[in-house]
Amino acid sequence: xxxxxxxxxxxxxxxxxxxxxxxxxxxxxxxxxxxxxxxxxxxxxxxxxxxxxxxxxxxxxxxxxxxxxxxxxxxxxxxxxxxxxxxxxxxxxxxxxxxxxxxxxxxxxxxxxxxxxxxxxxxxxxxxxxxxxxxxxxxxxxxxxxxxxxxxxxxxxxxxxxxxxxxxxxxxxxxxxxxxxxxxxxxxxxxxxxxxxxxxxxxxxxxxxxxxxxxxxxxxxxxxxxxxxxxxxxxxxxxxxxxxxxxxxxxxxxxxxxxxxxxx
Amino acid sequence: xxxxxxxxxxxxxxxxxxxxxxxxxxxxxxxxxxxxxxxxxxxxxxxxxxxxxxxxxxxxxxxxxxxxxxxxxxxxxxxxxxxxxxxxxxxxxxxxxxxxxxxxxxxxxxxxxxxxxxxxxxxxxxxxxxxxxxxxxxxxxxxxxxxxxxxxxxxxxxxxxxxxxxxxxxxxxxxxxxxxxxxxxxxxxxxxxxxxxxxxxxxxxxxxxxxxxxxxxxxxxxxxxxxxxxxxxxxxxxxxxxxxxxxxxxxxxxxxxxxxxxxx
Numbered sequence: 308x309x310x311x312x313x314x315x316x317x318x319x320x321x322x323x324x325x326x327x328x329x330x331x332x333x334x335x336x337x338x339x340x341x342x343x344x345x346x347x348x349x350x351x352x353x354x355x356x357x358x359x360x361x362x363x364x365x366x367x368x369x370x371x372x373x374x375x376x377x378x379x380x381x382x383x384x385x386x387x388x389x390x391x392x393x394x395x396x397x398x399x400x401x402x403x404x405x406x407x408x409x410x411x412x413x414x415x416x417x418x419x420x421x422x423x424x425x426x427x428x429x430x431x432x433x434x435x436x437x438x439x440x441x442x443x444x445x446x447x448x449x450x451x452x453x454x455x456x457x458x459x460x461x462x463x464x465x466x467x468x469x470x471x472x473x474x475x476x477x478x479x480x481x482x483x484x485x486x487x488x489x490x491x492x493x494x495x496x497x498x499x500x501x502x503x504x505x506x507x508x509x510x511x512x513x514x515x516x517x518x519x520x521x522x523x524x525x526x527x528x529x530x531x532x533x534x535x536x537x538x539x540x541x542x543x544x545x546x547x548x549x550x551x552x553x554x555x556x557x558x559x560x561x562x563x564x565x566x567x568x569x570x571x
Numbered sequence: 572x573x574x575x576x577x578x579x580x581x582x583x584x585x586x587x588x589x590x591x592x593x594x595x596x597x598x599x600x601x602x603x604x605x606x607x608x609x610x611x612x613x614x615x616x617x618x619x620x621x622x623x624x625x626x627x628x629x630x631x632x633x634x635x636x637x638x639x640x641x642x643x644x645x646x647x648x649x650x651x652x653x654x655x656x657x658x659x660x661x662x663x664x665x666x667x668x669x670x671x672x673x674x675x676x677x678x679x680x681x682x683x684x685x686x687x688x689x690x691x692x693x694x695x696x697x698x699x700x701x702x703x704x705x706x707x708x709x710x711x712x713x714x715x716x717x718x719x720x721x722x723x724x725x726x727x728x729x730x731x732x733x734x735x736x737x738x739x740x741x742x743x744x745x746x747x748x749x750x751x752x753x754x755x756x757x758x759x760x761x762x763x764x765x766x767x768x769x770x771x772x773x774x775x776x777x778x779x780x781x782x783x784x785x786x787x788x789x790x791x792x793x794x795x796x797x798x799x800x801x802x803x804x805x806x807x808x809x810x811x812x813x814x815x816x817x818x819x820x821x822x823x824x825x826x827x828x829x830x831x832x833x834x835x
Contacts, residue, residue: 319788321608323598324760324802327591330613334587344585346620349594349611352788356610363627380769381789382776412769421767429772449769496588503685505644505676505713508693512646524583524616525645538588 309487310345311337312364316377316386317467318352329375329465329472336476340484341492341542345369352377357389365393365460371487372460376467378450380429386464387453391437394457404434404442407451415449443479447471452479493549494540496526497557499564501535510563511537514556521556573751574609575601576633578624580641580650581731582616593639593729593736600740604748605756605806609633616641621653629657629724635751636724640731642714644693650728651717655701658721668698668706671715679713707743711735716743757813758804760790761821763828765799774827775801778820785820 313333319325327349334344346367350356357377364372377386391398408430416424426434433450436442443452443463448471453464463480465472501507504525511523520543526536539556543549577597583589591613598608610631614620621641628636641650655662672694680688690698697714700706707716707727712735717728727744729736765771768789775787784807790800803820807813 318786319790319802320595321598321610322788322802322804323595323602324788324790326595331584331587331590334585338587346585346615347613351610379789381772382779383788415767421770427769429769503679505691505693506685508645515646522582524586524588524647525643526583526588538583538586540586 310367310369311342311371312345312367312369312373313347314357314360314364314372314374315347315349316352316357316360316374316389317349318383320349320376321351327375329467329469332469332473333373333375333476337484338492340488341490342484342487343542352383352385354385354389354392357386358392361390361393361462365458370460372462374462374464375472378433378452378464378466380432380449384432384450387436390453390455390462390464394437394455396437396439396455396457398435399438400431400434401436401440401442404436404451404453405431407442407444408434408449411445411449443475445471445475446478447474454479454483490542490544491546491549492540492542493546493553494538495553495557497537497539497560499535499537499560500568501564504535506567507535507537507564510560510567513563514539514559517559518552518556521552523556523560573634574632575606575635575637576609576628576631577611578621578628578636578638579611579613580616580621580624580638580653581613582647584613584640585615591639593731593733596733596737597637597639597740601748602756604752605754606748606751607806616647616649618649618653618656621650622656625654625657625726629722634724635748636726638726638728639736642697642716642728642730644696644713648696648714651700654717654719654726654728658701658719660701660703660719660721662699663702664695664698665700665704665706668700668715668717669695671706671708672698672713675709675713707739709735709739710742711738718743718747754806754808755810755813756804756806757810757817758802759817759821761801761803761824763799763801763824764832765828768799770831771799771801771828774824774831777827778803778823781823782816782820785816787820787824 320327348360350360377384413424415421440455445451452475455462522540524538541549541552584591612624614624641648677688679685704717704719709715716739719726786804788802805813805816
């Protein structure tokens with residue numbers, strides 16, 4: 308299957324305090340690499356829930372699972388424990404992770420942000436990884452990301468703070484993804500001067516039939532609004548093929564729509 | 572268990588084109604009624620995926636499941652088929668749903684938005700519900716919502732267009748929820764003048780121990796930012812109890828934090 312899943316961890320999201328924008332960011336960043344996210348889940352800050360989320364995404368064929376949130380020092384940061392439980396692994400203090408956390412708190416101490424650079428228990432917690440995992444460096448926060456590869460599944464755990472998540476993704480995760488990247492992806496968003504989505508349905512079906520492999524998604528707008536937006540995309544073996552197929556489908560959609568216009 | 576789940580349906584979300592804000596809206600609307608969402612999933616526009624999502628949320632103890640998206644007339648609107656498949660039900664043309672869809676297209680036709688008020692196949696599709704389901708009126712769009720009660724589970728299917736989703740929720744879903752509402756909920760967001768979340772961890776643990784039942788969540792900010800926000804909440808049998816417990820926990824958090832301040 309080789310699919311990708313995202314497990315969002317956090318009561319702050321399920322209790323409506325925070326809008327999850329990390330998933331969309333990861334999805335769009337992966338899309339640029341021609342990688343697609345199959346499904347996402349959001350679970351509460353509880354070890355069994357996190358473990359169950361990981362197991363479900365894996366059993367749905369996700370070989371790469373991103374987790375977001377729950378890496379910090381407080382009582383409700385449980386993502387790494389949940390990941391360890393999903394694979395039946397113990398947590399152990401990781402020397403590389405310890406070096407990252409120590410460096411970050413020494414730096415914060417130097418800037419006068421924290422009183423002491425000492426590795427207290429809450430700070431040590433962030434250096435405890437599942438056996439066999441490795442830390443992903445974080446130079447903009449205290450908690451390292453974590454990469455665990457086990458039983459054919461890669462789990463990449465990222466912090467919930469968007470700045471930190473993005474830094475780790477760009478600097479530490481991209482090299483991990485290189486091996487998965489293949490083929491090419493093209494897309495175009497088309498605005499059509501139709502107001503009624505139900506008139507468009509057969510036209511979309513025709514375009515998808517006449518350009519095999521193309522995907523056309525209508526992006527609904529409030530009822531009665533002017534115009535309909537369609538998202539046309541294609542994944543292919545080469546960039547030129549993908550672009551050609553999108554171009555062909557867009558041409559078809561435009562010409563068939565014009566034929567249907569009341570005053571066309 | 573009596574939990575609530577949300578199943579978001581839509582490739583446009585998993586392909587990064589649209590940010591899902593409906594889930595947070597539903598969560599906050601339910602929170603005001605002292606109802607909590609246990610977990611959410613986002614799946615692709617495929618009937619087996621939708622059916623599997625429903626089954627999973629139900630098997631996790633969700634007795635009320637909201638679905639969002641996939642109710643429209645186009646080929647990729649498959650939510651109702653997925654819901655029917657999850658319960659092994661057939662779809663059948665529903666007279667009440669047909670009346671809603673017909674009324675809406677007659678109205679659009681009257682405003683000159685659609686060429687014909689005729690019930691074409693794509694429009695009829697929106698009036699086919701799982702056996703035993705009932706439509707939820709929609710006066711701001713073409714697709715009715717759907718309420719299905721089966722095997723102790725209620726499934727409420729809402730359109731993905733936020734305007735339509737909100738209209739159906741406020742006008743048609745609230746009466747359905749009345750029976751579930753009990754107890755009271757209080758919350759407060761507190762800003763503390765600490766910059767280091769790891770210093771705060773033991774203080775949060777103390778507050779949660781000394782005020783049993785209170786929930787304290789630290790809302791992380793970028794590393795080194797000034798101040799930390801905590802969300803303190805309590806679900807209780809009466810509003811005055813819930814407010815008192817939140818007040819007590821907030822007082823504890825403030826006084827313990829002051830003791831820890833370097834220049835305190």
